[in-house]
Amino acid sequence: MSAALKRAQSELATAAVHAGSHEDGNVAVIVEGLTRRFGDGPAVLDRLDLAIAPGEFVALLGHSGSGKSTLLRTLAGIDPVVEGAVSRPREVSVVFQEHRLLPWKRVWENVVLGQEGKDGRDRAAAILEEVGLAHRIDAWPLTLSGGEAQRAALARALVREPGFLLLDEPFAALDALTRLKMQGLVGELWKRRRCAVLLVTHDVDEALLLADRAVVLERGRIRVDMPVALGRPRKHVDPVFEDMRETLLKSLGVSI
Amino acid sequence: MSETLISLASRGRSQGASGRIALRELGRFRRYLSPLLLVAVWQAACASGFVSTRLVASPWQIAQTAASLIADGTLTSNLGVSLLRAGAGFGIAAVVGVTLALFSGLSRVGEDLVDAPLQIMRTLPALALVPLFILWFGIGETPKVLLVALGATFPIYLNLHKGVRSIDPKLLEMTRTLGLSRLDTIRNVILPGALPDLLIGIRYAVGVSWLMLVVAEQVNAESGIGHMMMDAEDFLRTDIIMVGLLVYGVLGLLSDQIVRFLEAKLLVWRPLARGAAR
Ligand SMILES: Nc1ncnc2c1ncn2[C@@H]1O[C@H](COP(=O)(O)OP(=O)(O)OP(=O)(O)O)[C@@H](O)[C@H]1O
Ligand SMILES: [Mg+2]
Numbered sequence: 001m002s003a004a005l006k007r008a009q010s011e012l013a014t015a016a017v018h019a020g021s022h023e024d025g026n027v028a029v030i031v032e033g034l035t036r037r038f039g040d041g042p043a044v045l046d047r048l049d050l051a052i053a054p055g056e057f058v059a060l061l062g063h064s065g066s067g068k069s070t071l072l073r074t075l076a077g078i079d080p081v082v083e084g085a086v087s088r089p090r091e092v093s094v095v096f097q098e099h100r101l102l103p104w105k106r107v108w109e110n111v112v113l114g115q116e117g118k119d120g121r122d123r124a125a126a127i128l129e130e131v132g133l134a135h136r137i138d139a140w141p142l143t144l145s146g147g148e149a150q151r152a153a154l155a156r157a158l159v160r161e162p163g164f165l166l167l168d169e170p171f172a173a174l175d176a177l178t179r180l181k182m183q184g185l186v187g188e189l190w191k192r193r194r195c196a197v198l199l200v201t202h203d204v205d206e207a208l209l210l211a212d213r214a215v216v217l218e219r220g221r222i223r224v225d226m227p228v229a230l231g232r233p234r235k236h237v238d239p240v241f242e243d244m245r246e247t248l249l250k251s252l253g254v255s256i
Numbered sequence: 257m258s259e260t261l262i263s264l265a266s267r268g269r270s271q272g273a274s275g276r277i278a279l280r281e282l283g284r285f286r287r288y289l290s291p292l293l294l295v296a297v298w299q300a301a302c303a304s305g306f307v308s309t310r311l312v313a314s315p316w317q318i319a320q321t322a323a324s325l326i327a328d329g330t331l332t333s334n335l336g337v338s339l340l341r342a343g344a345g346f347g348i349a350a351v352v353g354v355t356l357a358l359f360s361g362l363s364r365v366g367e368d369l370v371d372a373p374l375q376i377m378r379t380l381p382a383l384a385l386v387p388l389f390i391l392w393f394g395i396g397e398t399p400k401v402l403l404v405a406l407g408a409t410f411p412i413y414l415n416l417h418k419g420v421r422s423i424d425p426k427l428l429e430m431t432r433t434l435g436l437s438r439l440d441t442i443r444n445v446i447l448p449g450a451l452p453d454l455l456i457g458i459r460y461a462v463g464v465s466w467l468m469l470v471v472a473e474q475v476n477a478e479s480g481i482g483h484m485m486m487d488a489e490d491f492l493r494t495d496i497i498m499v500g501l502l503v504y505g506v507l508g509l510l511s512d513q514i515v516r517f518l519e520a521k522l523l524v525w526r527p528l529a530r531g532a533a534r
Contacts, residue, residue: 076433077432077433078429078432078433092433093433094430094433096426096430098426100426100427100429100430102427102444102445102448102449103525103526104448104449104451104525105444105448105525113431113434113436113444114431114434114435114436114440140524140525140527141525142525142526142527143527156434160434
């Protein structure tokens with residue numbers, strides 16, 4: 001396939017999501033004036049603007065019901081863009097709070113579901129190795145622990161080599177220890193692959209541990225946009241970390 | 257001294273273990289104890305004249321009759337006819353039920369066209385259609401097979417339709433983000449997800465098939481287990497009637513076992529089914 005054709009195709013895929021077009025090599029995802037309401041209710045997203053650079057890790061915070069999942073679903077292409085414009089890479093993967101694996105397919109079949117090619121099992125094996133689940137390659141999903149299932153979901157998202165990875169509270173249902181391990185894993189994987197990431201989370205510490213930027217969604221717009229200029233690996237005891245934590249919590253309406 | 261202690265201890269343990277095994281064997285045996293006891297009491301009641309053998313044949317009599325019915329080929333040929341009717345009727349029901357359920361489960365048009373009439377029809381007791389069926393199809397094989405088919409279609413349709421409709425929308429959403437085509441989604445998500453419900457439907461349908469067959473063969477037939485039983489009624493042969501009942505019971509039990517086996521084989525992904533299969 002010629003490069004021109006490929007390019008045209010990827011532009012087409014983008015056009016399915018957005019109305020305008022962007023010719024900016026330094027941006028992976030652009031959201032402009034995105035408005036979304038359900039029925040006659042108030043706008044959940046209200047002329048929202050957001051840009052994410054290629055390889056950038058953005059954490060999205062906000063109260064329950066503030067519209068984080070709505071934004072994520074629109075970016076994932078699950079919900080339509082009714083008003084405004086969204087431009088994003090063609091290959092987008094999503095990991096939800098629930099693993100959403102098909103119970104009747106083995107772990108490796110779930111990982112390469114919808115992928116073409118005969119080497120499916122080998123590709124699944126490689127990626128499962130990477131997320132630390134190689135020993136469960138033939139397991140049935142219902143026999144996995146919560147953490148293992150999320151690892152499988154992560155493998156399924158990454159095997160597609162996405163330019164943009166969407167994570168909707170992927171660790172929220174895990175116990176504290178497993179969550180720490182998974183956060184470490186996601187950090188590792190991101191460092192290796194450098195895809196743009198949007199992580200929806202309620203956990204301020206998680207946001208500061210992983211993200212380059214933390215944004216807070218409130219009343220339909222991004223009200224706080226805070227760069228997290230900390231070296232990696234990050235430590236909770238860092239005084240700058242403490243300050244940022246306080247700022248974010250305050251913007252979420254929590255005073256300590 | 258210490259040796260004695262050890263040997264004592266080990267003997268004690270092995271005794272405990274063998275005791276437990278014996279207890280478990282007894283437990284398994286206990287399940288058959290009450291039916292066997294019942295048969296013994298029944299036999300005794302008949303032998304002592306407490307119960308008239310004109311009304312109830314004794315177990316021994318039933319066994320003898322069964323043997324002679326098998327020997328002269330009556331039982332086997334009637335059983336063959338009955339099996340054929342039930343099998344044909346169930347086969348038609350499976351094809352029709354599955355087709356209709358997929359049509360109405362997978363498309364809006366299908367839902368509107370198929371579901372409403374079937375939901376109305378299912379409230380009719382199928383057995384009430386016997387007179388109409390005889391008028392329409394006479395007394396040959398057709399009304400019997402169709403009666404079985406009619407009765408067995410509903411449980412298959414209803415359960416599969418419910419299965420298709422109740423696929424977790426979150427899974428469907430996931431497959432959309434993975435870029436699966438509609439056909440791939442049906443193949444990979446909807447059909448396997450609805451399989452457990454289909455098997456439940458089949459289990460009910462098998463039961464209904466036998467029920468419809470009994471009625472169809474007793475109302476009018478020249479062959480079949482039901483006919484054999486009705487024939488025996490004319491000659492006050494309770495033993496033959498009882499043999500018929502026994503055959504129905506065994507058939508029901510066997511078909512249920514086959515469906516259970518299918519469930520264990522096809523639904524290996526369910527942790528519960530896996531445990532039971534091992
Ligand atoms: N399909 C829908 N129909 C109607 N209202 C909806 C729908 N989806 C979301 N909403 C509403 O939109 C608002 C935002 O929901 P959303 O799921 O995006 O919140 P969230 O920020 O992800 O919350 P949480 O942190 O609890 O997950 C809520 O008030 C919700 O009730
Ligand atoms: Mg949410």
